[in-house]
Amino acid sequence: MKYIEIPHFSHPQHKLKFEYTEIPFKCDGCKEVGIGSRYKCNTCDYDLHMHCGIPSATITHPFYTKCSFQFLARPPGNIPRYCNACEKDITGFLYHCKSCGFDLHPCCAKLPMMLDDGEVKLFLYRKVSAACHRCGRKGRSWSYRSTCKKYNLHVACVKEMLVESWHEIYFGSNHGKNGGCGNNNGNKSLETRIPSLKGTLQSYHRKSSKGKVQKCCEMAGLALQFVISAVLGDPTTLIAGVVGSLMSK
Template identity: 45%
Template sequence: MRLGMTVCDRNGRDVCVAGMVERARRRLKDTLLRCGKAFSFVYDPPGDNLIMDHPNHSHPLHLNPPGAPYKCNGCKELGFGPSYGCEICNYILHEECANVDRLAFHRFFPKSHFEFFEKAPGYRTRYCDACGKDVLGFVYHCSQTGFDLHPCCLKLKDSVCDKDGCVTLKLSQKVPRKCLKYKSRNVVNKVKGWSYVSCNEDNNSCYHVSCVKELILENWKRG
């Protein structure tokens, strides 16, 4: 067992000194020379094997390989693929919910500045403008435009393809035709949300982003 020294941060939480040193090392390493002038940028790359200081959890979070589907304790949505988990209390997060940004942007909403919240602000029920589902936990919210996005929806891939690579679907802000799975353009309550649309001229496939998640789960169950 490896022992490490901890100190208390300004919120009274234990913080690993080794983690602090590693982040300081990154800051120094990422100081670059460009146009003859030095500047630096600080980041915590997504996919780090260990997260010591998540804003919503006091224990270290370890990167886990893909396994069975799970429910994310952050956004409360279903999860697939890699995750971050706590070995002490079984807390689990999507990669996107573990590596959160205080301020984020999305090309579909160029006038929106999304701020991260652990739960939706205000008292009324809010829904994600990408998948149409209710916001039950972590969310990116723009106070000026009123748009809301689940962390996973904010960071959806621009394109996905089937396991054989025969069909490629491109992320679209609109639902141009009926979803092949849901048989409607609307997801729920007249909300259209985003979709994945076929890039192939001879294929008119169109799926809500929420339906793509359901298809992934169905495929996993079938093995």
């Protein structure tokens, strides 16, 4: 459900307004990267994913049928916690199962079980036996896999690609959120290239013919766009096109 304007417990000073952005942002709730739909305080440069702005009090997930996940503003206890979907650290908002101890980032918890743009269908799996196109390893985190079973991408690997590309943007000295309020000078630098899988795939398929390699790269690149869009919290065709343009720069 989408509202034009919302109050939020994490930012009581001002209401947050819904907006759509093609520039990547860092969510102040879960501390993860986002793009597309968000709730924003323009006064304080405070951003939330849709899933963090309007969370569900409790959720269930098809991968953990015996679990009930509760939304929390911060990780419970004093030990470091990681997301069971992407294996990345949890430092902000999360869904936590008290009985099992499982944790999920809000966007990971809401990842679509299927991504479909009319040409490529990708299904979310908890574990797959095939190697990931990005890292070449099996198992690891949740994965999106194509219907033809040729394209497999770990959710963790997609996040690593984003971190590799944008680490300096979010942790560099010029980003506005280091100063608290108002500075948006870092936005232009956010328009950076998301690393492409082209080189990885060409190496992965070096024994194939040139034509097959090119087609594989094109299809996997399209798949990657949609997986990145989903991980960023807005798995739409429009956002996938924006991600594709960033990848091609």
